Amino acid sequence: EPEVTQTPSHQVTQMGQEVILRCVPISNHLYFYWYRQILGQKVEFLVSFYNNEISEKSEIFDDQFSVERPDGSNFTLKIRSTKLEDSAMYFCASSVGRTRRTYGYTFGSGTRLTVV
């Protein structure tokens, strides 16, 4: 069964450093998303991406965040200057498209980001 692959599974970074979280969505999917889950809290939507641009972003997704699809397969989330409160599990997901309502989303296994 096709998978969404995320790397690395765990990343530790110093406060103020830039991090890039990587995702390889399912190849025929058109929509891509990032979510985060702070330990012990709900999953939260960060951003959706379609046709090489952001479709929607939440208020969490401020100027320190950016997303990119640098080639045909990778989908990245960059955090420019990490803060302690960015420590969380970050999930990538993808879906076929808006009209294929019978198909759900496929999530990656997550990247646990720890900012120290």
Add this chain to the structure above:
Amino acid sequence: KNEVEQSPQNLTAQEGEFITINCSYSVGISALHWLQQHPGGGIVSLFMLSSGKKKHGRLIATINIQEKHSSLHITASHPRDSAVYICAVGYYGGSQGNLIFGKGTKLSVKP
């Protein structure tokens, strides 16, 4: 405010029991998702539904649009079903992927 409420928060069951997890939401939705989060943290999508009922193996999901309520049922529960089950909704006016998540129901099935 858009809210998704799940009950119960925690559930312990004996192997073989029939389990029901409930989800209520406050807005008009385009679709409702049931997700399973494993102890390691990974999320698996179980169901996406906008009306009626869906079944996959021992899992059944139902939704009542008028009452803004959904249930996830697990028949003949097994210890491997132990996980956090999360309800999430896509609401009218939100883009694809802009989901509102519940806090999750932590299920523990004892042998």
